Amino acid sequence: MEVKDIRKDNGVNGGVWVYTSNGEKFWGKKCVVMVGAWTKKIKEGNEEKYAIGGDFSTFGCQGGPHIFGTPSLEYLGLMKVMVHGGYPCDEHKRPWGPVMVLESLKEWVEERMSGMVDSRALVATQLCMYSMTADEDFVIDFLGGEFGKDVVMGGGFSGHGFKMGPVVGRILADLVLTREAKGVELKHFRIRRFEENPQRNVKDF
Template sequence: MRKLVKKVSGVQIPIKPLEINVFYWKVKEGHEGDFAIGGDFPTFSSHGGLHVFGTPSLEYPGLVKVVVEAGDTCDPDKREWGPGAKVEELKEWIKKSFNGFVEWREPVMKQACMYSMTPDHDYVVDFLGGHFGKDVVVGGGFSGHGFKMAPVIGRVLAELAVDGVPSGQIDIKPFGIGRFNNSPK
């Protein structure tokens, strides 16, 4: 999005692509139900020294997803995936946090992802403006959590493109391109 918008309009949106690694860790035998979806184990986010988030065992039975929300800047056109940000710190976090119920020494699986991260970790949903006025709508920079809002963001983008305004009480000003003009954070 950053490259496309810059090329088409000259507008610089401060989105940086980050490589993020999603890790799946084995729940120790006999405790699989404790970490399964529908049980008491929550989706979580820990904002201590290390920002970690995770979900119960869902995609892969017997495995819990735990991720460090940090990564290295990458070129989305030429990704050379590294070992993952803060893997050793994540292992220690799992060892301490899961009281021995999750095998912490090595993840069972790693999936490479890419986030389009804005400085404030929020979306860009706006008209391109400038020469294009309200003829071009942009949406991006979803900072790793946009997928959760995909239905409403899709609806808002479609309404902006067709009607020029979102329906209902949706205020898109906080997601505007202009918010980066005075304070990039």
């Protein structure tokens, strides 16, 4: 019979469950996999688990290195895993310097993804540019001054705003249409928080 999946039993008994295509499943304390010419397929078949249509979400890991990523979306069968860090640059003169900490990134993928993702070689590398605030929190506010509440500002998403795109879009739309975002406390995201304290909303990771 065809084996479709192998899963660790996290219950009291531990061990491993083996699932087959005809719906049967088998349990054992240990499992040996010997599949001959199909060996290269072992890591394949997990793509749907890490795809945008499944239950795999965006993720982040604080510490060294600070890693974040997204499910398979832009490129079929590939996951985007990123290192949060870099150096200041002029947005009009974007540098294309060396990619950072690749070895630690590979180690992180291998450890966290439990061998389900091939971490031996990266398919592609790319530097990205994003706007950072001093506290890495968003700016969502009215521009004020002569514009009052006629101009709404959204920015400083510090590399992680894409994960909150839908809710930020809703807040900005509410501010434009009704001049308020009901049920949302926006004091934390005021533009002028840095005038009171340059390191506003400081966090200790």
